[in-house]
Amino acid sequence: MASVLGMLEQREAAARVRVEELREEAARLAGVLEAAEIELERRVIARELLVEALACVFHLRLCPDHER
Template identity: 50%
Template sequence: MPSVMGLIEEREVAARQRVELLRNELDRLVAELEETEAVRDRLVIAKETVSEVLSEAGEPKDVRVPMPGRLSRQQLSGCPPRPSSQPGTDIAARTWAHSRSVMSEG
């Protein structure tokens, strides 16, 4: 019959492995989030530039061009954009940074 300490050690090893898997997944998700935010930021800049150019040419400012297969603003309304003037304020980046600092202490 295995000892109580042996059983606890087995569980500890399993928990450490799960922590490492979750850290790796978090790193991957943070990188994917940053890439997606960069794409979004470039699209916002492109939209602003087009609006400025059209405004200078006397065209209506708010020109909407539907993009097939894309989500509408109404569909995305539950996802507020991160302020570009405050990098690193999104919850995922803060969570990632916090988890790294906490784990480096122990």
């Protein structure tokens, strides 16, 4: 039968491995999150630019005498 100390050491080693795996996963997810945030920001900018462009077109149609 394994000693209590030996069992604790095994569990500690397993916990260290698990912690390292979780750290690696957290680092990977941080990269994924950063990429997703960049994509979101690009899409927000694209939408804002489209709304701005459509507002200009709408304004020109309402005011055909407006200087171009």
